[in-house]
Amino acid sequence: MNVVTSIPTDITPDGTDYDTVRHVIEMLTEDYRDQPSLETIARRLRQSPTQLQKVFTRWAGLSPKAFLQAVTLDHAKRLLRQEGMPLLEASIEVGLSGPGRLHDLFVTHEAMSPGEWKARGGGLTIRYGFHPSPFGTALVMVTDRGLAGLAFADAGEERASFEDMAGRWPNATYLEDSAATAHYAARIFNPERWCAEEPLNIVLIGSDFQIRVWQALLNIPLGKATTYSKIAGDIGQPTASRAVGAAVGRNPISFVVPCHRALGKGGELTGYHWGLTRKRAILGWEAGKG
DNA sequence: ATCGGCATTTGTT
DNA sequence: AACAAATGCCGAT
Numbered sequence A: 001m002n003v004v005t006s007i008p009t010d011i012t013p014d015g016t017d018y019d020t021v022r023h024v025i026e027m028l029t030e031d032y033r034d035q036p037s038l039e040t041i042a043r044r045l046r047q048s049p050t051q052l053q054k055v056f057t058r059w060a061g062l063s064p065k066a067f068l069q070a071v072t073l074d075h076a077k078r079l080l081r082q083e084g085m086p087l088l089e090a091s092i093e094v095g096l097s098g099p100g101r102l103h104d105l106f107v108t109h110e111a112m113s114p115g116e117w118k119a120r121g122g123g124l125t126i127r128y129g130f131h132p133s134p135f136g137t138a139l140v141m142v143t144d145r146g147l148a149g150l151a152f153a154d155a156g157e158e159r160a161s162f163e164d165m166a167g168r169w170p171n172a173t174y175l176e177d178s179a180a181t182a183h184y185a186a187r188i189f190n191p192e193r194w195c196a197e198e199p200l201n202i203v204l205i206g207s208d209f210q211i212r213v214w215q216a217l218l219n220i221p222l223g224k225a226t227t228y229s230k231i232a233g234d235i236g237q238p239t240a241s242r243a244v245g246a247a248v249g250r251n252p253i254s255f256v257v258p259c260h261r262a263l264g265k266g267g268e269l270t271g272y273h274w275g276l277t278r279k280r281a282i283l284g285w286e287a288g289k290g
Numbered sequence B: 001a002t003c004g005g006c007a008t009t010t011g012t013t
Numbered sequence C: 001a002a003c004a005a006a007t008g009c010c011g012a013t
Helices: A014-030 A038-044 A049-060 A064-070 A073-081 A114-121 A158-166 A178-188 A208-218 A228-234 A241-249 A276-287
Strands: A107-112 A125-131 A137-143 A146-153 A173-176 A200-205
Touching: A014 A038, A014 A049, A014 A276, A038 A049, A038 A064, A049 A064, A049 A276, A064 A073, A064 A276, A073 A276, A107 A208, A125 A146, A125 A158, A125 A178, A137 A158, A137 A178, A146 A158, A146 A178, A178 A200, A200 A208, A208 A228, A208 A241, A228 A241
Parallel strands: A107 A200, A125 A173, A146 A200
Antiparallel strands: A125 A137, A137 A146
16 A cells, blocks of 8 residues: 655645644643743743744634633633534435534535445445644545545654554555545635635544534534533433444544533543644634634 | 543454 | 443533
8 A cells, every 4th residue: 555655745734733732731731730921931942932933823713822712621611611502404314415514614424334335335446545634634535425534643753644544444445546535625624714715524434323422513603612412412312422432433524513511521632543733733723813 | 549431432343 | 133231522420
């Protein structure tokens, strides 16, 4: 399997900014006890505070101060507090495909059970490509029906990321084709290109349970969050919160299916398949878009 | 730190 | 194919 190693860096300036942001988040959460000041952090990164300031505002649309505030537990709790409508309408049936106002990046989704996938999947081709994103390198996977996978990788981890994704659909044929995936990446990570007129087509491939959970995630608007237990309740299995967590963790189209907006009941960021730091980064970034 | 709960996966017969 | 065991972005004690 050929995994490209050269990733273009000139599509979006955010691509390189993320590296800085990631380090800041890591420092902040690792030494949260002694609350390192912005100056301390800047010094440790061998950058001037002004430079850091610039990177943040460019990356998040948020001052460092506002950004820092956005990745705290407090903020997470605030996201949870806003009571929303149920995440899943009772009328939505498993496997039903349809349009909808899902996410703020509008998407239409099509669900495919493993059975359908198998029937069709043996001969199906998945085209993939690596692209810079505000959250590190993104691995985009598409079928002729639409976006099927979105993963992340820190520098040097592209291969592992690819294996992780490819392992989910072992029977597919994989073709490196970043020309085919580039416009997906460009659109997904640019809020200015999110519009209802041309929703993004995505293909959800998973068990009934997983698809119900992922549909619930799609209904969480930008700037809000929910909990695993609430999702469990909304899909009619109030005691299955842990199973919900597992399903959320298997979400193949991260970011687009906003699994980062699922938090623990107390607002903790419990976990993220592509790393907790990234979950914080995405939530912080979104705080600047709301 | 532990344990109940539950979908899925992985390892055994 | 059936079953047991392990695992995971939970949640409560």
